[in-house]
Amino acid sequence: MSNETMLTRRGLFMKIGMLFNGLVGTALAVPIVQFLLSSVTRGRANGYLSWVPLGHVNEFPEGQTRLATFRNPYVMPTDGKTADTACWVRRVAGNEFQVFAVNCAHLGCPVRWFPQSGLFMCPCHGGAYYRDGSRASGPPERGLFEYPYKVEDGQIVIHAGELPTPGPSASLSTRKPSCA
Amino acid sequence: MRMIERIGEWFDHRLQLAAPIRDAVEHPVPRNTASWWYVFGSAALTVFLLQLATGILLALIYVPSADQAWSSLQALNHDIALGWFIRALHGWGSNFMVAIVLIHMMQVFLFGAYKFPRELTWIVGVFLLLMTLGMAFTGQVLRFDQDAYWGLGIGASIASRVPVIGSAVVKLMLGGPIIAGATLSRFFALHVFVVPGSLIAFVGLHLLMVLKLGINEWPMPGRIVKRATYEREYHELTKNDGAPFVPYAIWKDMFFAAFILIAVGACAVYFGPFGPTGRPDPTIIQTVPKPDYFFLWLYAVLSLLPPSLETPVLLVGPVIVIVGLLLLPFLSGEGEKSWKRRPIAVLTVLLIAIALGTFTHLAEHAPWSPHMNAWSSDPLPDRMLHSTTALERQGALVFQVKQCRNCHALGEAGGERGPTLDSVAVRLTQDQLIRQVIQGGGNMPAYGKNLSPAETTALVAFLGTLHPAGQAPARDDSRETVLGDGADKRPGLQP
Numbered sequence: 001m002s003n004e005t006m007l008t009r010r011g012l013f014m015k016i017g018m019l020f021n022g023l024v025g026t027a028l029a030v031p032i033v034q035f036l037l038s039s040v041t042r043g044r045a046n047g048y049l050s051w052v053p054l055g056h057v058n059e060f061p062e063g064q065t066r067l068a069t070f071r072n073p074y075v076m077p078t079d080g081k082t083a084d085t086a087c088w089v090r091r092v093a094g095n096e097f098q099v100f101a102v103n104c105a106h107l108g109c110p111v112r113w114f115p116q117s118g119l120f121m122c123p124c125h126g127g128a129y130y131r132d133g134s135r136a137s138g139p140p141e142r143g144l145f146e147y148p149y150k151v152e153d154g155q156i157v158i159h160a161g162e163l164p165t166p167g168p169s170a171s172l173s174t175r176k177p178s179c180a
Numbered sequence: 181m182r183m184i185e186r187i188g189e190w191f192d193h194r195l196q197l198a199a200p201i202r203d204a205v206e207h208p209v210p211r212n213t214a215s216w217w218y219v220f221g222s223a224a225l226t227v228f229l230l231q232l233a234t235g236i237l238l239a240l241i242y243v244p245s246a247d248q249a250w251s252s253l254q255a256l257n258h259d260i261a262l263g264w265f266i267r268a269l270h271g272w273g274s275n276f277m278v279a280i281v282l283i284h285m286m287q288v289f290l291f292g293a294y295k296f297p298r299e300l301t302w303i304v305g306v307f308l309l310l311m312t313l314g315m316a317f318t319g320q321v322l323r324f325d326q327d328a329y330w331g332l333g334i335g336a337s338i339a340s341r342v343p344v345i346g347s348a349v350v351k352l353m354l355g356g357p358i359i360a361g362a363t364l365s366r367f368f369a370l371h372v373f374v375v376p377g378s379l380i381a382f383v384g385l386h387l388l389m390v391l392k393l394g395i396n397e398w399p400m401p402g403r404i405v406k407r408a409t410y411e412r413e414y415h416e417l418t419k420n421d422g423a424p425f426v427p428y429a430i431w432k433d434m435f436f437a438a439f440i441l442i443a444v445g446a447c448a449v450y451f452g453p454f455g456p457t458g459r460p461d462p463t464i465i466q467t468v469p470k471p472d473y474f475f476l477w478l479y480a481v482l483s484l485l486p487p488s489l490e491t492p493v494l495l496v497g498p499v500i501v502i503v504g505l506l507l508l509p510f511l512s513g514e515g516e517k518s519w520k521r522r523p524i525a526v527l528t529v530l531l532i533a534i535a536l537g538t539f540t541h542l543a544e545h546a547p548w549s550p551h552m553n554a555w556s557s558d559p560l561p562d563r564m565l566h567s568t569t570a571l572e573r574q575g576a577l578v579f580q581v582k583q584c585r586n587c588h589a590l591g592e593a594g595g596e597r598g599p600t601l602d603s604v605a606v607r608l609t610q611d612q613l614i615r616q617v618i619q620g621g622g623n624m625p626a627y628g629k630n631l632s633p634a635e636t637t638a639l640v641a642f643l644g645t646l647h648p649a650g651q652a653p654a655r656d657d658s659r660e661t662v663l664g665d666g667a668d669k670r671p672g673l674q675p
């Protein structure tokens with residue numbers, strides 16, 4: 001009887017100790033997990049996308065496709081050149097444009113434009129696209145990713161900021177990440 | 181001498197490690213395990229220690245910043261005395277470690293060492309393999325060059341295909357919306373802290389179990405593992421036919437470990453460090469990214485799978501493989517150990533080895549990748565232009581200028597994405613050639629919108645000349661009937 005009482009007394013303290021540590025642990029876990037997931041949650045809250053200028057429309061002759069570069073709108077001080085991004089700008093006519101991500105819709109390698117044959121070709125697994133970005137051949141399941149664009153004061157501006165990936169929600173044609 | 185002994189005693193009085201260490205090194209092992217087949221585990225450990233040492237040395241100079249990592253690698257290669265050698269040791273050590281871990285795993289599988297009571301040793305080993313591959317991939321990222329940059333893009337593209345949470349997984353992996361500073365920093369943390377820390381812990385567990393459960397005896401055909409009797413039998417074996425691990429068996433481990441270190445060193449001196457290739461600047465798109473050696477097979481699989489199968493295979497395949505490996509000791513925890521009585525096990529190993537070897541070999545050539553410069557740099561063989569008409573020469577020009585050469589070889593130069601066209605005129609008639617060029621199909625883009633009728637005529641005229649000297653080109657019987665006289669007067673078809 002007395003033994004059990006002794007056990008209960010020590011045991012109780014131990015259990016309180018465990019509970020106490022559990023509470024402190026949980027309290028600490030909340031900011032830790034928040035920190036770990038910050039790159040995901042920020043994307044959901046404010047979004048990484050914003051409007052970025054590519055240059056004056058006159059830099060892009062009608063009927064041609066040219067490489068343009070822009071600085072990613074979300075930058076960290078250590079990013080260096082990696083925050084510079086390339087994209088293919090096709091001026092169809094007048095203010096009608098198509099702005100493609102350089103990333104192949106298969107696995108993201110940089111596609112190159114061949115004006116002579118009117119094809120984008122990917123050096124990795126051989127994906128090919130027509131001049132309008134639609135899929136021509138190879139492993140990609142879709143056409144090139146397209147940035148939403150608008151023309152403001154003679155400048156072509158695109159909605160960019162995320163690495164385009166072939167996952168269902170990462171498509172650039174939706175202006176905001178539709179879900180997680 | 182007495183002094184050293186007394187210092188040793190002073191420490192052991194406090195640490196009390198001498199007795200357990202003596203027990204561990206002198207524990208009896210079955211005599212027949214003192215074999216050259218049993219040296220791969222210790223060799224893997226040796227290379228791992230080499231990686232720890234060289235890794236720490238590299239960290240003295242390397243800067244894990246997207247802005248400066250590449251320059252710090254250049255400094256290691258060119259400015260710091262013997263920096264190139266330490267980089268080469270680390271790079272070659274990585275290749276050797278993956279290879280030795282795979283060989284060790286194969287040996288353990290074929291010798292039935294995963295069976296009772298060593299199931300957990302195998303399971304921990306599976307995690308050690310995954311961590312080793314994880315180190316290889318994260319290490320490739322730390323060599324922050326164009327291959328690393330676009331390799332991350334491929335990783336992100338694969339991760340994005342996870343249903344529902346794909347986009348979140350990508351941002352978690354990259355540490356932000358794009359491949360940039362945060363990406364390199366978190367791969368640095370993984371490569372330098374998280375994975376090596378887990379590796380050390382798991383290697384410890386792995387070794388502890390080898391000591392506690394004893395090394396797997398040499399498998400004898402007919403000696404069946406049974407849960408009820410195995411441990412008693414093993415105990416008797418070590419008692420009757422055992423010898424202390426040190427020095428009876430360890431000398432072979434030591435010789436092999438030294439040999440492997442010499443091999444790593446020799447490769448490092450002879451071949452030098454890996455890369456870095458071009459600066460990781462995403463605006464430089466003139467690049468042909470390729471994964472490191474041990475991921476080449478995956479590169480091949482991703483090129484050869486039908487598009488519709490890709491996502492399921494990428495997402496479900498690894499799960500099946502890993503779960504299969506983890507379940508293996510539970511599915512066949514008893515029974516025959518010897519490979520001589522396990523034909524399916526032997527065939528499985530052969531099949532996997534041949535498949536991985538074939539994919540790796542294919543990926544070294546990458547016949548599926550267009551040769552991006554073939555159209556402007558590969559010359560047309562003289563014999564293909566010899567005594568051709570102006571129209572055919574115009575067609576040859578169209579062939580080059582429209583980048584057909586990037587995917588189609590002529591005279592063994594050019595891309596291999598599409599078929600070689602040296603004798604295309606034998607396979608396709610004029611009409612079929614026109615249809616194929618204009619409409620594409622069979623994995624070829626349609627060129628209808630990018631060729632004028634005159635260019636198509638010239639191109640098909642040129643293609644029509646591509647047949648071996650003694651072999652007539654293919655022709656439609658109906659052509660003459662439909663078009664009347666002169667229908668088959670396309671140039672270049674003279675017998």
